[in-house]
Amino acid sequence: MFGMNTDVQAMIPMFVAVPLGMSLLIQLVARHRQVLAETLNIAAMMALVVMSWSTIGGEGIYHLGGWPTPVGIDMRMDALTTLLLLVVSIVGFAVSVYAVDYMRRFTSTSHFYSLFMLMVTGMNGVILAGDLFNLYVFLEVAAIASYSLVAFGCAHEELEASFKYIVLGSLSSALILTGVALVYGITGTLNLGHIAERIAESGMDEPLLLAFGLFIVGFGFKSALVPFHAWLPDAHPSAPAPVSAMLSGVLIKAIGIYVLARLAFNVFGISESALEMLRWLGVLSMVVGGLLAVGQKDIKRLFAFSSISQVGFMVLGLGLGSPLGMVGALYHLVNHSMFKSLLFLNAGAVEYTTGTRDLNQLGGLNGRMPVTGATSLIGSMSIAGLPPFNGFWSKLIIVLACIEGGYYMLATVAVLVSIITLAYQLKVQRMAFFAALPEALKNLRREPPMMSLAMILLAVGCVALSLLMFSGLRDPWLIGTAQQVLSAGAFGG
C-alpha cells in the first residue's frame, strides 16, 4: 500500500534535516545578529509548511543512507504523519512570527531559536521515525530542548518548573527505554513494521504486554494524562509564551498522543481492556483538568490545565476504538493545536503589555488590545465547543462516537466537561478582557504588529478548520487518516 512516490521520498529526511541544520546555522552565523536569527527561524518554518503541504497524499519509506530495512534507519510517511507534520509546521510558523516581537525582552535570543529548531527537529523525527530506537532518540531531543526552553527565563519560577519537568520527564523516558529494550529482547527487532508483523504472528506475551503498559505510561506522561499530568501546569506557563504555545499546542501531541495511537493501534494491536483503560484515563483527565482550570487565577496556568482536559477528549476518542472515535480524536487534536496555541499567544500578549498573568489584576483589555481580545474570543469559543467554531465539530464527533458505541455515560460526561470548558473560558474573557479596566492599566499600549499577525493567523485557522467538515478535504484528511490508523498492519512491510 506504500506507493513509492520518489518526490515525497526524497523529501522525508528534509523534515529533520532542515530544522536540525538551521539550529546549527543559527549558532554559527546569527549568534549575535538577532534579526538574522529571527529571519532564519521563520524561513525554516515556512519551508516546513511548504514541504508538509506538498506531501499531502504522499506515502513512502525512506531508507537512510540507502541501507535496507533491518540494518539501516527507516523513516516512513503516511496520511497520519502528514497531518501531524502539517500541524507542527503551521503552529510553529505562527509562533515564530510571534516570537519576533515577544522575544525582544529576552537576552541571547539566538539560543532560543536554536533550541526551538531542535524541538521541531525532535518532533518531526518522532513523527517520521520508523523504528522504536530512533523514535526514542528524537523524543529525547524534543524533550531536552523543551526542558531548556521552559527554563529560558532563568527566574526562580522557571527553574523550579523545569526541574520538576526534568525529574518526572526522565522517569517517563526511562520507562519508555525499558519498554524499547523489552520489545527488542523479545521480538529481536526495533523496526515498527517488523514488530507489528511478529506480534501479528505470535501474539502478545506477558513481557510484551508489560512493555506496552510502560509505553502507555511513558507516552501518557508526555501527553499529560491524569495522573501523570503534574508537571504540565508548572512547565507550560513558565516557558516564554511562544514556547508555551508549542508545548501545549503540538509537543504533547507529537511526542504523546501520536505515538500512543501509533503503538496502540498500528504496532501492538490494542485489547478491549486496554481500550477501556484509555477511556478511563481520558475521562479522568477531562474532568480533573477542567475542574482545576476553573479554579486558576493565573491565565497561563488556567490554559495549561485546560490542555490536560482537552487531551482527555482526544484519548477518550482513541479509547473508543471505533473509526468515528478516531476521526473525532484526530480532528480534536488538529483543532486543539490551533486554538490552544492561539490562547497561549493571547496570554503572552496580555503578559507582554500588562506585565502580569494574574486575572485579578487584569480587566477591560478589549478596548486596549482589540486584536488580542477578538482572537481570544474566537479561541475561547472554539475550545468551549460553541457552534459553529471548530471545537464544536470535533466534540460533536467524539460525543457521537460515544453514543454510537453505547457509552452514554461517557457522552454525558464529555458534554458536561464542555460546559466546564465554557465556564473557565468565560472566566478569562470576563476578568481579562471584559470587566472594567483597572487604574494601573490606563496607559496600555497595543500589542505589537508581528504578535497581532500571528494571533490573527491562528484565529483564521480556527475558523477555517470548522469548514473542514464541509469541504472536500474532510475525507482524505480525517476519515482516510483515521481508517489508516485503525487498520492493524498499516505498518507492515
Next chain:
Amino acid sequence: MLRSLLTNPMALPVVFPLLAGLVCLLLPNAASRLRVWLAALAAIVVLAFVWPLFQQAGQTWNPLPWLTLRTDLLSVFILLGVAFFGLVVAVYSVGYMKDRPHQRAYFTYLLWTLGISCGVVLANDLLILLVCWGFLALILYLMAGLSGPGAAEAARKSLMIIGGSDALMLLGILIYWHLAGTTRMDGAALALDGPLAYMAFLTLLAGAFAKAGAVPFHSWVPSFGEKVDAPVSAFLPASLDKLLGIYLLTRLVLDLFIPTPGMYGMLMLLGAVTVIAAVLMALVQHDLKRLLSFHAVSQVGYMILGIGTGTAIGLAGGLFHMLNNTVYKSALFLGAGMVEKQTGTTDLDRLGGLAKLMPVTFIVCTIAALSISGIPPLNGFASKWMIYQGIISSGDNGSFAWVLWLAVAMLGSALTLASFVKVLHATFLCKPSVEIRQMEISEKKGSMLLPMIVLALLCVVFGVYAFQVPLGFLIFPVVAVTVPGVWWSGLATVLILLAVIVGIGLYWLTMRGGKLRRMRTYIGGEQMQDVYLSNDEPGPLRHVEVTGVDFYDTIEQVPGLHRYYALMKDRVFDIYEFLKRSADYFVQMLRALHTGILPSYLRWFVAGLLLVVWVVTMEGR
C-alpha cells in the same frame, strides 16, 4: 450554489441581513447616520422577504445533502414575528443609538441576529438549528458587551446558561440521531419509550427553556435585562428569544417527540413554578428593567402552561400568548429605554411624575401594563383566557391537577397587575423625585415613539379583534381549534368602555358635589411628617417621600414569603450560582491536592504506573 444562496427565496431572509450586517461593519465611523438608516431599511427588506414565505408555507429547499430548509405554518408564523420585531427594534434604535458609542458593532449584531434567527426557524435539520442557536448565543454575549463593563457579569451568566444548554442540546440531538436515524425535523415523531429518548427530550427541552428563560434556566434574564441597554433587552430576551425558545418547545412536543402525559405534567408544573416564582420576585424589585425582566420570565410560564396542557386550545393559547408577550413586553422595554434615555436612570426610587412629561410613553406603558396583567379587552387577556380554557380541558382525563394550575395562573395574573400598579405609580404618577424636578425632560425622538405606538396599538387590536386578526391569520392555521369558552371580545369591549365612562361620570359627579376630604398622607397609621431626615448613608439630608415602591417591600416580611425571598436573595434557586458553588467544592478539593511538591507528584506517577501495567498485563494472565 452561491447564486442560489443569493436568489432562493428561502435563503434570502438569512443571507441578506448577514450581508447587510457586514456592510454596516465595513462602513466608516463617519457614515454613522447612513448606517443607522441602512439597518432600518434592511430590516424592512427582511420583512418583505419573509412575507411571500408566510403566504406560501410548506416549501422545502435542499441545496446540499446536509443543508435543508423548510417552512411550515408554524415556522412562517415565527418567522414573521422575528422579522417584525427586528424591524421594530431597528427603527427604535435609530433614535436610541444616536450619540451612543459602539454603533457599528450594535447594528451589525442586530442584523446578524435577525438573519441567524431566521436561519433557526427555517432550518429543517437539528444540527443546522443548533449551529445557528450557538451563533445567536455568541452574538447575544457580544451585544451585552456593548453596554459597558457593568454588563460583564450579566453577559457571562447569559452565555454560560445559554451556551451550556447548547452543549446539552448537542447531546440530545446526537441521541435523537442515534434513535431516529436522522437529524431532519420533518421525519416521524419519536416515542418516549426509554431512558435514551427521555434524555434526548429533556436535554433539548433544556435548550428551549434556557432560550425562553423558564425556570430552572431563567436566571440569566433578570441580570441581562437589568444591566444591558433596553433595546437589546427588548430585542433578545423579551421578543426574539421567546419566539425561538417557544418555537423549539412547540416543535419538540408536536413534531420531534410524542410526549407522555407525565412529561406534559412536568411541563405544566415547571410552567406554574415559573409564573409564580418570577412574579413574586418582580413584586419587590426597585429597578424598572430588572422588574420587567422578571416578568419576561414569568410570562414564559404561561406559554409553557398552555403548551403543556397538551390540548389544541392550550397550544394555540400558548403560541398566542407568546406573540402577545413579545408585543407588550417589547413595548414595556422600549418604554423603559425611553425613560432611561431621558432621565438617565431606571431606579424606581428616583423616578416619578413622568406622566405629564412623557405622555406618549405613559400611555403606551399603561396599555402594555394592563395587557400583561390580563385586563380585558387587551391582548394579554385574550391569550390567557385561552390558556385557562386549555388548563380546564386538560382535566378531561380525570385528574384534578388542573384546579391547582388554574389557581396558580390566575394568582400570577393578579400579582402581575399588583407589580405593574407599582411600576405605573412609581414611574409616572407619584410625585416626581428631586432629581426629576431638576431635569429638562421631553420625548421628542419620533423614531423611538413610533415603534412604541405601533406596539401599543397592536395590544389593543390583538385583544379586541383577537379572533379576526391574530388568531385567524397566525395561530389557527398552525393549530386548528374551536374555542369552547364564550368570550365575545367585541361585546366585552363595549361593556368595558361603558363601565369606564360610567366610572368617569361618577368621579366627576362626586368631585362636583364637593364631598371630598383632603387629608395628609398616612403611613402605618401615623401622619407623614413633612421633614427632612438624615439618610442611613452619609450624604445630604433626604426628603422623606412615598415613592410607591416602599409599600411593596413589606411583602418581603409576609411570614410565608419571608423565607422564599431570603432564599432568593441567597440565589439558591439560581442554577448558575448553584452549579458554580457545587463545582467550587470539587475545585478546591483538587487544588488542595496539587501542592507543587515533587515527591507527591512522583507518588501519583508510580501509582498510575502500577495500575496501568496491572490492567494491560491482565489478559496475559
